[in-house]
Amino acid sequence: MAGAHLQNPLVFRIAHPTTPAHESGPMTEPTSTSAADPTSTGGGADLHIVDVTKRFASFTAVDDLTLTIPAGSFFALLGPSGCGKTTTLRMVAGLEEPSAGRIVIGSEDVTHRKPYQRPVNTVFQSYALFPHLDIFENVAFGLRRSKKKDVRNEVEAMLELVELSSFARRKPSQLSGGQQQRVAVARALINKPEVLLLDEPLGALDLKLRRQMQIEMKRIQTDVGITFVHVTHDQEEAMTMADTIAVMNAGRIEQMGAPIELYENPVTTFVANFLGQSNLIKGQLTGKSGGDALLEVQGQRMAMPTARVHSERDDVWVGVRPEKVQISRAGTPTDGENSIAGRVTDASYIGVSTQYLVQLPWGQEVGVFSQNLSTEGPLGTGDDVVLHWNPAHTFALDAAQDADAGAEKIEGDE
């Protein structure tokens, strides 16, 4: 399934004769901004979303959004359903018109252009393949509309790329979900858009196939170097594929950055909970010492790097990821670490790790993922323990934010 052809960039150049053969080679369609970006490895253009707002009747789907997506990047818009990510994508595609603001691709303002006048193609959610046309004609659709010559060779090369040559004369309904998905990608990519938009492109696939397609998509993006903008509610999918993730919530961007940045150093409770899990404990900032901020958490003194404090106020949520916390029997020395005493209320042994629920003295329960490194076997329910972690793994968030924001989704998804 994962195409051997995809590993070979030469094959792709048959489909895209104008794709630069060398990373440093000239742009096929030079744009003023992408050339200036040293990280750009190929075609595509910068996408600028400037002060864009979209209102439907009384509902504001996208609220004053400003975003620059550099040429050649794989960018993910991540958020729960209804956060405005799909609306944003549709405005870039031209399927919705912004209530305010501008959308610029390269150096061209496309805000008021029709979808068919934009250098953008979309891979639609559940693919939207034309059921009355065969696979060949589905892929050829865009080329035929733009009156390209040599449709046949280009389509055949593209079908070969996605390993569907032998399916050219089948109808979409005769293909499996994964095959349909590849047709949808081929149908969009063959037009060599500046920006490829992907609207939950893997949502309809089962988990195993989704993992394969994630790797395949990432490889295609690396090969063609086009700007990919990927909308998803699946945090793992976004982290696997994207260079940069923007976490969206209620029409706004909560945080934007590389996956590791977002996960390791979240700036809002929403990001802390939506990307993975977080333990958030009430605390106060009490002062500074060198590069460290000092904290008091329920009478316990702690420290953390000031760069990881994301609060203007002294009342904060002190956060730490469950896998960063070490769990030891009560009385174990924890010099130089942040520590807190507790009692195990639940222990689930799952092989590679054990997941503990630990009740803290004031009643709150926190989660701990512990690798089974101890030779004594896992701790049991009712054991008194001490939780400790490296101060550099601590983050602090504004206590005015909802500690459960973004947490609901964990149960709904795998």
Add this chain to the structure above:
Amino acid sequence: MSAAPAPGVGAKAPADDSARPVGQSRWTPYALLSPGLLWLSVFLVVTTIMLLPMSLSSGRAFSGDGTFSFDWQFANYADAWTQYVVDTPIFQKSLIYALIATVLTLVIAYPLAYTIAFKAGRWKNFLLVLVIAPFFTSFLLRTNAWQTILVDTGPVVSFMEASGMLSVFHAINTPDSWPSWAQIFPEGLSAENRVLATPLAVIIGLAYNFLPFMTLPLYASLERIDVRLIEAATDLYSSAWTAFRKVTFPLSLPGVVAGTLLTFIPAAGDPVNPALLGSTSDALMGNAIDAQFKATGNYPLAAALSVLLMVVIVAMVAVYVRRAGTEELV
């Protein structure tokens, strides 16, 4: 029709056949089918089968001893052919009037169904009710109403005359030099100053009466189209018109085929519109069959005409459906 005891059979089954889920018996499908099958066999299959021997019999209903004898009278078909195809082109007229009415209905119904399916928003249900509203009055009454609408001195005809439309319609005729079997519109599609009692009135009446039968299947197939397909087409460089031509219209073809069949087939045999809106020279097959049955009492000839019409329509429909390729759609 009381011979369809579906609930009784269903209730009895579980006791007989405990391996099946409760309420499921292997007779259930037959029990559910039986009312429809019975209805079709009594009123369609049996009557059609009765038509065949009648069309090959001799005798008259209102003269002689009023009985018929089945004696392989193929001459009935020869008579039907000579009288209604060669001498007067009533058969051809029926098909051509019905064809024009079908095209007219399609042209009117498509935009209507498209608007209801895609643009009506919360007015959708209201507009659908309006489409079927004519069914609340009798077919005859509605056709009669067109006599009033198209009255010679009325605003519609005055407008059509003043705007020159009637002159154009009048000019559409079949030349005298053509043989009698090709004289479809010998006097023109309409008169110069009159619509009633012309082919145009009959065609307008047919188009009007069958409009809901065209609109509803069109609506049903348009409404089912995923709007994302149209978005995908515009995303792939189609203008709105190209997206319609390449995606929306092909996907609505099942509705087009169903609507045109539901219009053309009854229109080709309809006796009401020609009788109420046409002149005597606009009599179509429905009227001819009607007259042979009721006035002349020549049941065998009427039966032969019915069979002829049925065979030709079935053949045309078979070719049409194959050409439209509906079975390949989705």
